[in-house]
């Protein structure tokens with residue numbers, strides 16, 4: 001097959017192009033290599049991508065978007081740019097004060113967000129003994145439990161409001177055992193991940209009997225505690241529990257989600273923090289650590305918010321003007337550094353979701369959109385260089 005030197009349609013990049021494409025397609029779960037010719041690409045109105053996309057294992061499917069669909073939920077036209085997706089996600093997801101601010105804001109700017117629920121917050125403190133984290137003592141949790149029974153029933157209420165408004169709930173697992181809290185999730189084997197997820201789904205089930213309207217089949221992915229985990233051990237357990245995405249790994253710059261071992265991976269980007277001229281994973285705690293080694297300095301809240309919002313803007317611009325890869329913004333519902341990081345996320349949500357060609361969507365919505373695209377278009381998108389700010 002002839003190499004074709006061709007400019008990428010709408011991506012401006014100085015990277016040498018024209019390397020032959022190898023699309024990995026899956027037939028009956030077994031990967032096979034296909035070599036579409038340059039003429040295939042021309043026929044499809046596509047420029048020739050530059051390297052093989054990372055796609056491995058069968059592509060998981062989610063049900064299509066329900067009607068009425070938003071205008072952007074459709075197949076791209078020839079040479080049309082994808083919308084710039086921004087995915088706001090909140091680990092823990094169990095704070096009334098935060099949902100009380102995020103819900104009206106999201107409604108105002110037509111954003112859908114994803115709450116990654118820590119299942120322990122659906123157990124009242126007196127029910128903590130019903131959870132035994134893999135390798136841990138009964139009733140042990142690094143982040144405590146859900147407070148009083150009243151707290152839990154109030155939580156069911158506001159999480160139901162979030163679901164009714166079109167937001168998504170995924171999992172942040174249960175006991176949040178990070179490195180140092182051994183055996184931490186990074187040491188768990190597949191059986192232990194299965195056990196943790198069994199308990200998470202058990203808690204959701206039990207809360208269902210108390211009125212929690214989260215359909216377990218709509219829990220489609222999650223983020224691991226402290227982004228830790230041995231993926232070879234964790235991914236089989238995710239799949240066994242019907243999860244189709246993970247959003248715990250880190251990419252250098254903003255990249256298109258790939259399918260790794262049959263699960264979509266939506267990475268958190270490592271980016272440049274312009275004010276510090278430092279690289280950091282674009283997540284609240286990591287940004288805090290880059291700012292002042294995560295020291296509690298509430299007096300500097302406004303300064304920190306401004307540094308973080310500027311970082312978000314810069315990274316968004318790089319993606320918008322570059323590969324248009326979905327931008328994952330991960331945060332906890334926290335009051336760290338005087339609430340600086342929550343304020344930054346809320347400010348950015350308010351301004352970015354109303355930008356042209358920009359859609360603030362849930363993980364499932366982005367997967368639904370990807371399912372509507374020609375696989376070769378996705379392969380081409382994945383082949384573009386990461387968006388670096």
Ligand SMILES: [Zn+2]
Nearest residue numbers: 091172225226
């Ligand atoms: Zn966490």
